[in-house]
Amino acid sequence: xxxxxxxxxxxxxxxxxxxxxxxxxxxxxxxxxxxxxxxxxxxxxxxxxxxxxxxxxxxxxxxxxxxxxxxxxxxxxxxxxxxxxxxxxxxxxxxxxxxxxxxxxxxxxxxxxxxxxxxxxxxxxxxxxxxxxxxxxxxxxxxxxxxxxxxxxxxxxxxxxxxxxxxxxxxxxxxxxxxxxxxxxxxxxxxxxxxxxxxxxxxxxxxxxxxxxxxxxxxxxxxxxxxxxxxxxxxxxxxxxxxxxxxxxxxxxxxxxxxxxxxxxxxxxxxxxxxxxxxxxxxxxxxxxxxxxxxxxxxxxxxxxxxxxxxxxxxxxxxxxxxxxxxxxx
Amino acid sequence: xxxxxxxxxxxxxxxxxxxxxxxxxxxxxxxxxxxxxxxxxxxxxxxxxxxxxxxxxxxxxxxxxxxxxxxxxxxxxxxxxxxxxxxxxxxxxxxxxxxxxxxxxxxxxxxxxxxxxxxxxxxxxxxxxxxxxxxxxxxxxxxxxxxxxxxxxxxxxxxxxxxxxxxxxxxxxxxxxxxxxxxxxxxxxxxxxxxxxxxxxxxxxxxxxxxxxxxxxxxxxxxxxxxxxxxxxxxxxxxxxxxxxxxxxxxxxxxxxxxxxxxxxxxxxxxxxxxxxxxxxxxxxxxxxxxxxxxxx
Numbered sequence: 001x002x003x004x005x006x007x008x009x010x011x012x013x014x015x016x017x018x019x020x021x022x023x024x025x026x027x028x029x030x031x032x033x034x035x036x037x038x039x040x041x042x043x044x045x046x047x048x049x050x051x052x053x054x055x056x057x058x059x060x061x062x063x064x065x066x067x068x069x070x071x072x073x074x075x076x077x078x079x080x081x082x083x084x085x086x087x088x089x090x091x092x093x094x095x096x097x098x099x100x101x102x103x104x105x106x107x108x109x110x111x112x113x114x115x116x117x118x119x120x121x122x123x124x125x126x127x128x129x130x131x132x133x134x135x136x137x138x139x140x141x142x143x144x145x146x147x148x149x150x151x152x153x154x155x156x157x158x159x160x161x162x163x164x165x166x167x168x169x170x171x172x173x174x175x176x177x178x179x180x181x182x183x184x185x186x187x188x189x190x191x192x193x194x195x196x197x198x199x200x201x202x203x204x205x206x207x208x209x210x211x212x213x214x215x216x217x218x219x220x221x222x223x224x225x226x227x228x229x230x231x232x233x234x235x236x237x238x239x240x241x242x243x244x245x246x247x248x249x250x251x252x253x254x255x256x257x258x259x260x261x262x263x264x265x266x267x268x269x270x271x272x273x274x275x276x277x278x279x280x281x282x283x284x285x286x287x288x289x290x291x292x293x294x295x296x297x298x299x300x301x302x303x304x305x306x307x308x309x310x311x312x313x314x315x316x317x318x319x320x321x322x323x324x325x326x327x328x329x330x
Numbered sequence: 331x332x333x334x335x336x337x338x339x340x341x342x343x344x345x346x347x348x349x350x351x352x353x354x355x356x357x358x359x360x361x362x363x364x365x366x367x368x369x370x371x372x373x374x375x376x377x378x379x380x381x382x383x384x385x386x387x388x389x390x391x392x393x394x395x396x397x398x399x400x401x402x403x404x405x406x407x408x409x410x411x412x413x414x415x416x417x418x419x420x421x422x423x424x425x426x427x428x429x430x431x432x433x434x435x436x437x438x439x440x441x442x443x444x445x446x447x448x449x450x451x452x453x454x455x456x457x458x459x460x461x462x463x464x465x466x467x468x469x470x471x472x473x474x475x476x477x478x479x480x481x482x483x484x485x486x487x488x489x490x491x492x493x494x495x496x497x498x499x500x501x502x503x504x505x506x507x508x509x510x511x512x513x514x515x516x517x518x519x520x521x522x523x524x525x526x527x528x529x530x531x532x533x534x535x536x537x538x539x540x541x542x543x544x545x546x547x548x549x550x551x552x553x554x555x556x557x558x559x560x561x562x563x564x565x566x567x568x569x570x571x572x573x574x575x576x577x578x579x580x581x582x583x584x585x586x587x588x589x590x591x592x593x594x595x596x597x598x599x600x601x602x603x604x605x606x607x608x609x610x611x612x613x614x615x616x617x618x619x620x621x622x623x624x625x626x627x
Binding site: 017018019020028031033034035038039041042045047049050051053054057064110113114116117118124125126127129130131133134136137138139142143144147151152154195198247251254255257258261262265285294295299301302306 | 357358361362364365368369372373374375376378379382390391393394395438441442444445446449450451452453454457460461464466467468469470471472473474475476477478479481495497498499504528529530533554558560561564565576577579580582583591594595598601602605606609610613616617
């Protein structure tokens with residue numbers, strides 16, 4: 001591992017050397033590897049090996065009890081022809097497109113409001129954050145299936161009292177059947193995910209507080225009104241945070257599982273309208289024991305998420321403003 | 331000449347100031363009102379959850395709904411948590427693996443983050459980019475081989491798959507702790523090295539005690555995740571004696587509207603109490619954790 005032992009020891013190492021030749025630097029580097037060894041082992045055993053193994057399994061028929069049998073790209077071909085697979089992709093994309101932008105807009109809007117020297121900001125911050133403590137848990141999934149119940153649910157009660165046949169404004173609309181109507185399932189899941197928007201809001205609130213007041217003052221002197229200041233100062237200044245929440249939001253939305261599993265009893269009902277991508281993956285893997293097929297689904301998911309992430313970074317280059325950082329990025 | 335022009339300008343600028351102040355006040359009032367209205371909407375589901383948990387079965391099905399139950403049915407809580415649903419056991423199981431996983435995760439992340447934050451070595455930055463890249467990786471890609479691996483170890487229906495992998499760090503928490511460590515002055519290492527300590531001693535005796543707030547934030551985030559995790563237990567735990575609360579709750583759901591919502595809500599309230607208490611006790615750490623993750627993202 002040690003390369004040329006140059007007397008000066010100054011940056012003359014081969015760029016592949018893992019350890020520098022200088023004695024002190026070398027000791028430090030050895031300690032570095034000792035400290036990060038848990039992660040290195042974890043990465044090799046629980047990340048790298050599984051990724052490669054699932055690539056292999058995706059090319060086989062495998063049901064755990066008998067050894068995997070090589071079938072080439074058969075799994076991918078049958079997924080291509082599988083209507084439920086396409087449906088699951090569509091359900092997940094629809095959910096992502098609806099929930100992520102709405103969550104961001106809501107988060108920014110509320111953060112901006114709270115940033116207007118509202119009295120008791122601390123209390124608001126705490127209480128708005130509270131739901132996101134439990135969002136995504138089984139308790140919340142079951143709570144919302146109760147709130148969204150078409151007959152006895154409170155949400156439809158409000159709708160009926162507002163615009164129902166005998167409501168305040170009698171438009172005769174008694175509310176949708178939410179989780180039982182294929183057209184309303186995804187809006188219902190979106191509502192559930194928006195309920196936990198408090199954590200995103202906190203991120204924006206702290207980002208807003210980091211925008212230098214001098215910029216607003218300068219803009220005001222130049223005659224910019226509030227709306228102009230918001231779009232020309234605030235948004236560009238917090239754009240890295242928007243990008244961050246957007247990317248993590250998309251990745252998160254693509255992995256939606258718990259609520260759909262709990263609410264639909266694991267079958268993606270009604271009419272596959274809640275057959276999220278990972279729910280179908282789960283069913284193939286752990287209900288039908290088609291581990292090869294599920295591995296193919298997992299790989300497709302990885303490629304999709306990877307492409308989306310790269311695309312988001314690439315598109316954002318033009319729009320995201322980064323302050324120069326002497327540390328050089330990350 | 332100059333003075334007169336200033337005096338002429340003064341009243342109007344004063345008026346401008348006053349009108350601006352008034353405008354700001356109006357905006358503050360409107361903002362506060364909207365925030366309050368939002369709060370009512372956001373907190374309503376929780377209030378409804380508690381209200382339902384105290385109703386009789388008949389009150390639950392009543393229409394229009396009963397807002398406040400005629401008589402609080404506190405025994406719902408006893409009924410929900412005992413009997414077929416062994417919630418005492420579920421709680422014990424959940425705590426057992428959550429605490430194990432949290433300890434492992436905090437310890438390993440504290441080690442790894444120290445290496446990345448404060449020690450110099452060739453290729454360190456490239457490796458750290460790899461750490462960050464694993465954050466973007468959907469966990470589902472590694473799921474099936476991991477499952478096969480654990481089933482070969484005969485670890486299915488044990489808590490090992492939920493605890494052991496946590497001893498090898500997790501990207502997000504490593505990132506958070508690294509941010510914190512980087513903020514500490516470099517003098518600690520120099521002083522320690524001069525005194526003849528090695529890096530491990532420096533980490534253990536100096537850096538760790540200094541980073542207790544950050545470790546608090548990380549362990550709370552870790553605990554909250556494992557406490558509520560549904561997916562891991564769903565896959566790895568199969569016998570009821572190993573069930574955590576997330577799987578226990580799911581058992582309440584009966585097909586065709588047969589679910590006993592009053593009992594289900596009572597059990598749900600109980601399961602969300604520990605995170606809520608933890609949150610109020612350690613609010614500062616929470617907020618710190620979230621804010622660090624976002625702003626430096």
